Amino acid sequence: MLDAFAEARRTWDDLVGLQTDVMAGSGNLREDDLLELDRRVEAHRLALDGLAGVLDIPRAAKAMRLPDP
Numbered sequence: 001m002l003d004a005f006a007e008a009r010r011t012w013d014d015l016v017g018l019q020t021d022v023m024a025g026s027g028n029l030r031e032d033d034l035l036e037l038d039r040r041v042e043a044h045r046l047a048l049d050g051l052a053g054v055l056d057i058p059r060a061a062k063a064m065r066l067p068d069p
Contacts, residue, residue, distance in 0.1 A: 004047070004051040005051055008044070008051045010047075011040065011043045011047040014040050014044075015040045015041060015043075018033070018036060018040060020034070020037050
C-alpha cells in the first residue's frame with residue numbers, strides 16, 4: 001500500500017511540476033507541452049487506480065468471502 005501511495009504522490013508531483021498554467025499565462029504553452037500534460041495526467045490516473053485497488057482489497061475480499069490478505 002505504501003508503494004502505491006508513493007507512486008500516486010510521485011505522479012502528482014510530476015503533473016503539477018509541469019506548470020502548464022504558468023506556461024499558458026506567459027504565452028509559452030506549446031503543443032508538445034499539452035502532449036506531455038496528457039501523458040502525465042494518464043500516469044497519475046493509473047497510479048490512483050492502483051492505489052484504489054490496494055485500498056479496496058479488504059472490502060473486495062469480504063464481498064467475495066475470501067480471507068483478508
